[in-house]
Structure formats: C-alpha cells, structure tokens
Amino acid sequence: MDYACIQLKLDNEQTCMETLKKLDKAEEDGKKRLVYFSWLKGQVLKRFKEHTGKMYQLLRMTRYKQSYAYFLIKMYDLASEYNKITCDLSRENVH
Secondary structure (H helix, E strand, O other), rough: OOOOOOOOOOOOOOHHHHHHHHEEEEEEEEHHHHHHHHHHHHHHHHHHHHHHOOOOOHHHHOOOOOHHHHHHHHHHHHHHHHHHHHHHHHHOOOO
C-alpha cells in the first residue's frame, strides 16, 4: 500500500485516532519492508562473495562496513533456514 498520500485529519478526536492508526500501520509496514530488503541484500552479498571469493572488493566498491555485510549475510542464512520466515517476508512485500 502506498502511504505517501496519508492525509492528516485533525478535526476531532475520532479523526485524530484514525490518522494515528493509519500512521501506525504505515510505520509497521515500513519496518517489514526494511527487514525484507535487508534479507535481499544479504542474499546478494552472499552470492557476490561466492562468485569472487573475496568480500573486500565489494566493501571497497560500496560504503558497507565488513560487520554490516556479514550481519546481512547471516540474517539471510538464518531466514532461509527457517522457510516460514522467508515466505512471510516475500509474501508481505510483493505488493
């Protein structure tokens, strides 16, 4: 869902609550997308390392720190090991 056009309706107590609920939903979806894209980056980093055998090339070409790159790879490995997590990540971010 596109949240770029959320209108802040502040007319009364009820419209304020409705607006807060929409903003909470947008924030929750944003966090899920962040995890999903981090998972995808871990997959790419792992494949890059498999192709080259060297991570330092990638680190020089990007602004990633070594610890962050390995964190993403580990996250990808763990999520892939538990298939339900991977399916949930993919399903929630298809739209």
